[in-house]
Amino acid sequence: MVIRVEAPSGGYDVTIGKDLKIAPLMKLDGAQKIAVITDDNVRALYYDRVEAELGQAGYKVCCCTVPHGEQSKCGATFLNILEFLAERSFTRRDGILALGGGVVGDLAGFVAASYMRGVRYASAPTTLLSMTDSSVGGKTAIDLRAGKNLAGAFWQPTAVIIDTETLKTLPDAELKNGLGELIKYAVIEGGEIVELLEKGFAENAGKIIASAVDIKRKIVEADEREGGLRRILNFGHTPAHAAEKLSGYAMPHGMAVAAGVNLMMRASVASAGCPVRDMKRIKALSEKYSLPTSFGYSPEALAAEAFHDKKADGGDVNLVVARKVGKTECVKLPIEKLADFYAGKGEKL
């Protein structure tokens, strides 16, 4: 299945399938050399196959492997990869293949945006989160000491190649991380993705991933640079970020998002006219996948963290509320009213 993304700064195909051949889909025509950027886990599982395939297609292939985990999304690793490319005399005609999860995708994308002021890169995401979220939309980034994703660029890939077979080796905890974000898509879009998730992820993985990609496509096509609409992708994220911080980042992001989505559904029932049955439907869906539906933190503690969150804008916090499953909306709330809102005691919005 192919979904065409037409971002204002460049279009690309997202191909979703099983046992896909990467070389013909990369859209890196004219490149002589390809640098595969990956992490140690993914390299051990998939690099040999990719190297052989790209080699057979006539490319000169080299591999730059970073340690797995968020700590690789840093300035030092970013510069090391740029040096790696320069030492191998990569030119603007050559290309990069990001092979891995969101960490590799964000890092390789930012390297591509920066090397010689911009080279082409294709993306082969291998986690559920990167297939359905980070690989589409062109946001690339590294973390700074002061916070996550503070340096980066909007830089679109030439192609996104999603081989759902790679999910077979993904640890359960990482699958759940992606499912947390899928619950968010279910609230944003309603309809088919909710029904497919209710039927079961394993049986419908390809269709669910395609549905999520298509939802993200619609949003990023309309708002590539996060001017407005794209903010609805943050549904559930303000309390989720607060809880992640309060846990010292021990709480995995997908778990925090699932709990944040459910908290926002409860608050949306109280303040935004969301039907109770919709809130219960999302709770049941979360429970089906053993995702948390609440935090172990008080509304006050979660609200206090929003003061430091980048989503706080002057005295107001930007929130996304659900009018119902399938209809979300950005609203502004004075930050001092956030704790009451989280507690389900907020005013009508």
Ligand SMILES: NC(=O)c1ccc[n+]([C@@H]2O[C@H](COP(=O)([O-])OP(=O)(O)OC[C@H]3O[C@@H](n4cnc5c(N)ncnc54)[C@H](O)[C@@H]3O)[C@@H](O)[C@H]2O)c1
């Ligand atoms: N750019 C965006 O729009 C955007 C959106 C959401 C998240 N992100 C970023 O994505 C990152 C998180 O991405 P992630 O959740 O994919 O984490 P990740 O890239 O750290 O991957 C998770 C773990 O799974 C392993 N792994 C990857 N694919 C595997 C496979 N097929 N089989 C076995 N193991 C595999 C990795 O080695 C790693 O240990 C964060 O840095 C976040 O900021 C970016």
